Amino acid sequence: MSEVDLLSGVLSKTGDVIEGVGADQLSLPTPCDDYDVEALIHHIVGWLLVFEAGAQGRSHDADAANHRCGADPAREFRTAAVGVVAGWEKYGFDRQVTALSGSLPGETVFGMTLMEYLTHGWDLAVATGQPIPYTDQEAAAVLTRAEATLQPQYRGENMPFGPAVPVGEDASVVDRLVAFLGRRPFPAP
Incomplete structure (x- = not known):
C-alpha cells in the first residue's frame, strides 16, 4: 500500500465514522478527555483544514481550535480530505510544510496527519x-511512525498525548496504537 493510499483509507474511514454519529450522541464523552463528541468533530474538521492547507503548500490563517462545523460535518471533512490527499500526491513528501506554528518536514506532517485521524476516528467510534x-495494516503503519516520532516531552498532563497505556501481548495492532498514544483500549485489558 502506498503512503497516499494509506492516508486516503484512514481519512475515508474517519469520514465514515463522522457520518455515523447521531444527533443524539453529540454530548457523549469520548476517550479524548478534553472533548465530547461534538467538540471532537469540530476539532477533527478544523485541524484537517490546517493539514489540507499544508499539504497544498499554503498556510491556514483560521484558528483550528475555534472551528465550528456547519450542518454537514462529514461532507466538510470529506471535502478537506480530498484536498489533503491531492496535495500529497501533487507535491510529495520531500519538502517543508506549514503546520501548527511553523514549518516542519513533510514526512513529519504526514505522520502527524495519520496519527491524528486514526486515533480521533477511533475515539469517535x-x-x-x-x-x-x-x-x-493501517494501524501498524501509523504505530511505526508514532514510535519513531512521538517524543516524551509531548506526553502527560496538559500535553497532546497521555502516557502510553500497557496492553497485553495479544492486543490488536489498533489497540497497541491507541494505547501507545495514551488511550485505554476498550474493553480495558
Missing part, C-alpha cells in the same frame, strides 16, 4: 458505539 473501521 468508541464514543458512539460504532465498529472500529481501521485495519491492522
